[in-house]
Amino acid sequence: MEITPGAIGFGVIATALVLFMTPGLAFFYGGLVRSKSVISMMMMSFGSMGLVAVLWILYGYNMSAVETPWGFAGNPFSDFGLSSLASSATANVDLVGVGFGATFAIITIALISGAIADRAKFWSWMVFAGVFATLGYFPIASWVWGGGWIMNLGETLNLPEVIDYAGGTAVHINAGAAALALALVLGKRVGFAKGSHKPHNVPFVMLGAAILWFGWFGFNVGAEWLNGLGGAGLIAVNTLGATAAAIVGWVVVEKFKSGKATSVGAASGAVAGLVAITPACANLSPGWALLLGVISGALCAVAIELKYKLGFDDSLDVVGIHLVAGMLGTLYLGLFAIDTGLFTGGDFGQMVVQFIAAIVVLVYAFVLAYVIGQLIEKTIGFRVTDEDELAGVDKIVHGEEAYDYEFDFEREKEKVGV
Template sequence: MELGTGYLAFVLVAASLVLLMTPGLALFYGGMTRSKGVLNMMMMSFGAMAIIAPIYVLWGFSMSYSDTLGANASGSDIAMLFANPFHQFGLDGVQGALGEDGSGALITVGFQMTFAIITTALVSGAIADRVKYSAWLVFVPFWVTFSYFPLAHMVFGGGFLSGSEGGLADMLFSGDGGANTAPIDYAGGTAVHINAGVAGLVLALVIGKRIGFGTRPMRPHNLPLVMLGAGLLWFGWFGFNVGSWIPAEGLDDGTYWAGETGLVWVNTTVCAAAAILGWIVIEKIRDGKATSLGAASGVVAGLVAITPACGALSPVGSIILGLVTGALCALAVGLKYKFGFDDSLDVVGVHLVGGLVGTIAIGFLGTSTGLFYGGGIEQLVVQTAIALFAILWSGIITLVIALAIKVVIGWRVDEDDEENAIDSSEHGESGYDLAGAVGGRTGTVPTTEKDGI
């Protein structure tokens, strides 16, 4: 199939938008931390970019998609769990595929690379303010290789969770005619958000709580930064969701293309907007005030939920999903205090819960096979099953990697460094040098930093 230049330009722009999401996440997470850890938090996102981009070229694309693209794309699937990382190592045989000049293949690689980057960066929010930067840089390549790449293959590369013959849905409803309902995950509810949310929970449990968690205020230090980051994430998410449209046949007929991508754009917008309302209404009822942090968090929660569902729901269904997700995530972020795990920036409450709600809600609200639209229970069963599988996969892989790092090099910075200024101890810098107290790689830590403000 030859792809037109219009489609290739569309994917290239989408890839650039998704890449923008990681610096946007750095701003969002950076503003949510205390001032003494803002640079460390932002460097985790930039570290993920630095490591994953070359890894993706070397073996990430091959491990995720080498069955699907390129001159030698066949026969590399391993138990439907991942593709052979050496089959197209270094993009061997990929460049000549798709498009009249072969450029479509590399654009596709770039688009998928940005997903791997942002997914891994999301995990960092759960462990803010207390881990060695070196430990994070060791975690990133192992986690993206053994957790993200396999799940990406299973969901998007024709693997176990994709609806292919022999996959999970086929096992659940084998030989039952129309009951063999393919899983629906348009842009990554399982591989991205559930995966990252579970990883964040496991790391928070393995690494432990910040000093003073539950007894000291640990409020965001820069809410305008949080709002700016949320805005960039929302903007980039149109590349995330709309760019995930994959042509099958009839690309020359722009009607279907415009129709589906238009639906995805509208659904993404209204779900995020409705989630703001769902979140701040809960805040108003519970706390008496609607906050800017709640609005920004509601945006992200709605975007997370619509990610798997954006092509399966109607605009009205997307509004309902946004309202429900915003409310549930606003309630879920408080679970860390009830159960005693220190998920610093609410990765579990937003990404795990939002990803679960969005993935499973397709079984109710999907316009083709959802329960509320006259479909049977099959889609709901399949959606629940793929969500549970993603939880188990990510949980086990993350636990093994986390424990290995804890034993070999350790996760935690020294207590004095955590109490005083992790930015200074890990990076020799300060995010704010307003009084000249900490300059470059010299100076002393201000009293406000010591007090955890």
């Protein structure tokens, strides 16, 4: 199919939208942490933007497609630095695809950082980000979208093909499972208990969620630039509807739990809905997308409490939102995917392939992240000391403070000539 200049332009816009999601995530996460660790939190997102984009261009894109369905990943050195691709006859289209893919890799890694807020060393995080992107995200992307075993699982089992339009497995289950592993490696924050760590800047949280929702249209609709934009309308409506419904689902649960609907809850509900609709946005009718949104918002509002009962400190609920909603959206397709879901014209086949893909990615990402995290912790150290955590990660790790609370009265008098 010929790619028109308009489609290429839309691909560039979608790439920018998805890239903008990571600063949005930085605001969302940054607002949720203490004022003494907001820089650290936001730097982990920006660190992901810097490092992962470089690795993707050098060799990650090469790894994201396999020659045989059962290959682990593509050859990272097949076109190191993309010099051959950049000089090919189709470079103009291909390089937009490279950029678009890079933004997915960036935000997947950045998402993981929310589980270790307030207590992680920046350079240890950067080592983890580079290794996990190389051994985790790049290969899984090849399994899901690059001709790998997940992409071919339906044909192998003589069942419907796995549906993961925009990253239920490759992005959200992957990141959520890795987040759980790192939360276990780094352990609990000092004084970890329900209600002990409150958001320091709620407007940041709301702003971040709004940017994420805005950018998510590039995330979900973006891939359609290669498909003639034939499904753009359905994808856009489902991205809007499921997210809106998830806000309602979350705040209703909050009302029953505490009697109050909170702004942080509404923002978190929006993210839960965005996560759940990601794999399903092109394969649900709008009514079923609304139902998915309501369920995801309500379920995640309950799931975030599990860390207190199970005793792991997932600081910003990456597990409770991204892993839970990612699993929900992936498996929901087994029931309601257009033509192939159990209740929409199909049988159990769609559920079988969705379940296999989700579980294998979950287990692989968890084990890999746990091993990498333990190696870092045992060598260069991953967690700051308790004393540094209490003093504030921003000052200790980055030598900066987000807010200047000092007021020099004499200096201010000199400024105004008093």
